[in-house]
Amino acid sequence: MGTIHKLDMSDDSRVEELLRLQTVAYRLEARLIGFDEIPPLADTIETLKRSSDVFYGYLAENGELVGAIAVEEERPGELTLTRMMVRPDCFRQGIASRLIEYVFARYPDFSAYIVSTGTRNEPAMNLYKRFGFVPFKSEAIAPGVELTTMERGRKLRNRSADSD
DSSP, X not given: OOEXXXXXXXXXXXXXXXXHHHHHHHXXXXXXXXXXXXXXXXXXXXXXXXXXXXXXXXXXXXXXXXXXXEEEEEETXXXXXXXXXXXXXXXXXXXXXXXXXXXXXXXXXXXXXXXEEETTOHHHHHHHHHTXXXXXXXXXXXXXXXXXXXXXESOXXXXXXXXX
16 A cells, blocks of 8 residues: 655656656546647646646555646635546556545545546546536537536536636
8 A cells, every 4th residue: 555645846856757657647548538738748847846736646665656646726715636647557456546535635625626537538537426526517629529627515506607
């Protein structure tokens, strides 16, 4: 069983490890949804270090980073899960679930939690639905590619203003 820690974004070797993990994970999502312009795939060590996201890493017993989640309070009272990544050879070991549970425990006072993923990324859609996330918006981001945004927390309110 691994451990979860806030990642020190000033630690160059850890950020390099995070970038490698992110690249592998998001390349797989890109294949799943048929879209290779997912923003995390454009990241560099420098852009990760400058990111306003707070990163938490799942470290295997040997200290290797095998999963990570990032969050940001983009709106007051709403915490957005901005990134979720697990090394493909570590899939189906509960790492993503433990990362989400960790975020909920660390940030219990938010009225809503938001996440977005490619609509065709069935493993991610199923994961978030298991945690009570409900889709409230879908948008085409490229021909044939749709992004679904989901919310957990308060009762869904009219978000038509957000869709404009």
